[in-house]
Amino acid sequence: MAGTHLTFLVFLSWLTVCIMTTNAYKTNSNVVDVKVMCMEREKQALLKLKDDLVDKNDQLSSWGTSDDCCNWTGVRCNNRTGHVYALQLNQQKLQLNDSTLEKNYSMQFKWDISSPLLELKHLAYLTMSMVRATSIPQFIGSLKHLMHLEMSDCDLSGTIPHQLGNLTRLVFLDLSNNNFHKVESLSWLSRLPALKHLDLSSTDLSGTTDWFQAINSLPYLHNLYLSDCGLSLVISPPLFHSNYSPASLADIDLSQNSLTSSILPWLFDFNNSLVHLKLCYNEFLRKNPKSFGAMINLESLDLSENHFEGEIPRALGNLGRLESLDLSWNSLVGEVPDMKNLSFISTLDLSENKLNGSWIENIQLLSHLEYLDISSNFMNGTISEISLLNLTKLTYLDISSNAFVFNLSLNWTPPFQLETLIMRSCKLGPSFPQWLRTQRRISHLDISSNFMNGTISEINLLNLIKLRYLDISSNILQVGA
Numbered sequence: 001m002a003g004t005h006l007t008f009l010v011f012l013s014w015l016t017v018c019i020m021t022t023n024a025y026k027t028n029s030n031v032v033d034v035k036v037m038c039m040e041r042e043k044q045a046l047l048k049l050k051d052d053l054v055d056k057n058d059q060l061s062s063w064g065t066s067d068d069c070c071n072w073t074g075v076r077c078n079n080r081t082g083h084v085y086a087l088q089l090n091q092q093k094l095q096l097n098d099s100t101l102e103k104n105y106s107m108q109f110k111w112d113i114s115s116p117l118l119e120l121k122h123l124a125y126l127t128m129s130m131v132r133a134t135s136i137p138q139f140i141g142s143l144k145h146l147m148h149l150e151m152s153d154c155d156l157s158g159t160i161p162h163q164l165g166n167l168t169r170l171v172f173l174d175l176s177n178n179n180f181h182k183v184e185s186l187s188w189l190s191r192l193p194a195l196k197h198l199d200l201s202s203t204d205l206s207g208t209t210d211w212f213q214a215i216n217s218l219p220y221l222h223n224l225y226l227s228d229c230g231l232s233l234v235i236s237p238p239l240f241h242s243n244y245s246p247a248s249l250a251d252i253d254l255s256q257n258s259l260t261s262s263i264l265p266w267l268f269d270f271n272n273s274l275v276h277l278k279l280c281y282n283e284f285l286r287k288n289p290k291s292f293g294a295m296i297n298l299e300s301l302d303l304s305e306n307h308f309e310g311e312i313p314r315a316l317g318n319l320g321r322l323e324s325l326d327l328s329w330n331s332l333v334g335e336v337p338d339m340k341n342l343s344f345i346s347t348l349d350l351s352e353n354k355l356n357g358s359w360i361e362n363i364q365l366l367s368h369l370e371y372l373d374i375s376s377n378f379m380n381g382t383i384s385e386i387s388l389l390n391l392t393k394l395t396y397l398d399i400s401s402n403a404f405v406f407n408l409s410l411n412w413t414p415p416f417q418l419e420t421l422i423m424r425s426c427k428l429g430p431s432f433p434q435w436l437r438t439q440r441r442i443s444h445l446d447i448s449s450n451f452m453n454g455t456i457s458e459i460n461l462l463n464l465i466k467l468r469y470l471d472i473s474s475n476i477l478q479v480g481a
């Protein structure tokens, strides 16, 4: 999800710059057809920059081949002034070595991020994500025109220079997934009033006392990603008036921190603007998540891996735009509320709670479901052909460890083609479920512990072409013809 957003924002930023240049162009309509070449100084700077890079896959092979650096890969110039305004160093994704999880950088700086960059004085857009480097140079603060700075997954260490606070036009800042030293202060953030997108995920902010204040000084902040930052808030923050806090935060990821319910009043300030909210792996306690029901524009909500107790609030059933809801690994009890208004929901994970009731019998109303995990609860009720009739899009189903009863005829043909089916401990037996043979795309199948009494030859009749994982343990299967 964050990925799609990122791409969209990148696109937006290009667009913004394009629109700016077009306007500038129109006001100078006398000089229209003059083809503007790139600046010699900037060209030389780019060539020096290339010299400072190890470029394993020759991504910069076009650099130096033609005189006009404006059409080199990853370089964009303002077509009126000829100045380089956008630079994207790497177009390739990181590859991970499967066995060591080591990152394989296709591009890296030989030493530090080099000063030729400074020659590109009109740079507005700089993305060097997944280019390996050592640290962020302090001189970055001199690139005064920067609106977009993306340095995620660069293996950067050292400190985050407070000179970033000099980039007062920044709209987009992504420094996520690096190895910076423990950050002491984020006060420089408050000098970036135009910031809309901030991603510092996987940066150790546990030593900062001002992160919350810094964020609340950014009036236009729209996307905030501080996942895995060691964040905690000891006391309930004072409520901020909209003059001092972001007016319309839409996308928040504060997952994998040590946050408690003391931050909730602040979050509920954004009940009208929030579209995506991710709070998984924190320390939210006791209070049931009632007020989330007031966040009427939510499309995704992830509260998994916390300690929420009590019932799932009925109000969540009103979030008509919700596409993804994850409440797994909490201590929620009682019946699942009526969800028939959640007609767009495609991902629903309620697993590992203490939920009961026969809600499953009404699941046919959720016709957009693609991913359903309700495993390890105390649910009962009958799973019938009628209840599954509408679930044509389902590809992931885990109903393990509940107390469902099945009423599926021998020749039933499901409306879906599953890729993952997990039905551990579901009392499926004694006979082998024939309908499994219709599932041609299945790659992960777990039907262990089901009191099944059949022959291995029946397994052979399954569509095994895509199968990568099979668990049929704890059944009574005989080797037979």
Ligand SMILES: *[C@@H]1O[C@H](CO)[C@@H](O)[C@H](O)[C@H]1NC(C)=O
Pocket: 018, 019, 021, 022, 025, 032, 033, 079, 080
């Ligand atoms: C200059 O750039 C603008 C916006 O990208 C574009 O619409 C226009 O056609 C360009 N002009 C020339 C002469 O390339």
Ligand SMILES: *[C@@H]1O[C@H](CO)[C@@H](O)[C@H](O)[C@H]1NC(C)=O
Pocket: 062, 066, 068, 071, 072, 073
């Ligand atoms: C850049 O422009 C030159 C001259 O217009 C052209 O020969 C060359 O193919 C272009 N290179 C790229 C990568 O577009």
Ligand SMILES: *[C@@H]1O[C@H](CO)[C@@H](O)[C@H](O)[C@H]1NC(C)=O
Pocket: 097, 098, 099, 100
């Ligand atoms: C991954 O790392 C291991 C251990 O360093 C190495 O033996 C292996 O060749 C690497 N895999 C690939 C695909 O290069």
Ligand SMILES: *[C@@H]1O[C@H](CO)[C@@H](O)[C@H](O)[C@H]1NC(C)=O
Pocket: 056, 057, 095, 096, 097, 104, 106
């Ligand atoms: C690293 O990536 C390059 C090209 O992308 C590839 O040729 C090489 O095998 C990769 N090495 C490892 C260790 O994955």
Ligand SMILES: *[C@@H]1O[C@H](CO)[C@@H](O)[C@H](O)[C@H]1NC(C)=O
Pocket: 141, 142, 162, 163, 165, 166
């Ligand atoms: C950049 O910011 C630092 C403080 O973070 C300040 O001391 C310095 O004067 C600024 N430089 C410029 C060129 O504005």
Ligand SMILES: *[C@@H]1O[C@H](CO)[C@@H](O)[C@H](O)[C@H]1NC(C)=O
Pocket: 268, 269, 270, 271, 272, 294
């Ligand atoms: C949303 O928040 C505002 C301000 O905090 C509050 O006045 C309003 O009642 C809330 N809306 C809902 C539906 O709870």
Ligand SMILES: *[C@@H]1O[C@H](CO)[C@@H](O)[C@H](O)[C@H]1NC(C)=O
Pocket: 317, 318, 338, 339, 340, 341
């Ligand atoms: C569903 O939506 C309708 C109309 O918006 C509303 O009247 C009803 O109370 C909602 N039902 C539930 C269970 O939330």
Ligand SMILES: *[C@@H]1O[C@H](CO)[C@@H](O)[C@H](O)[C@H]1NC(C)=O
Pocket: 333, 334, 335, 356, 357
């Ligand atoms: C469901 O759980 C709630 C809360 O634990 C309990 O009060 C209720 O009796 C249970 N309902 C059924 C049908 O077991």
Ligand SMILES: *[C@@H]1O[C@H](CO)[C@@H](O)[C@H](O)[C@H]1NC(C)=O
Pocket: 343, 364, 365, 366, 367, 386, 389, 390
């Ligand atoms: C299937 O879903 C549609 C709306 O999505 C609903 O109107 C219809 O009643 C459902 N069918 C069954 C058998 O429940």
Ligand SMILES: *[C@@H]1O[C@H](CO)[C@@H](O)[C@H](O)[C@H]1NC(C)=O
Pocket: 357, 358, 380, 381, 382
């Ligand atoms: C579900 O379990 C509860 C409590 O054991 C029981 O009262 C109820 O009749 C069961 N419902 C179904 C549909 O089996």
Ligand SMILES: *[C@@H]1O[C@H](CO)[C@@H](O)[C@H](O)[C@H]1NC(C)=O
Pocket: 382, 384, 385, 386, 407
């Ligand atoms: C099982 O489902 C069929 C329709 O598919 C229905 O006629 C029958 O009554 C159901 N049996 C039970 C025990 O619910």
Ligand SMILES: *[C@@H]1O[C@H](CO)[C@@H](O)[C@H](O)[C@H]1NC(C)=O
Pocket: 430, 453, 454, 476
């Ligand atoms: C398994 O099935 C066979 C033949 O259908 C039957 O003779 C046997 O008693 C069954 N075993 C169990 C444990 O149900």
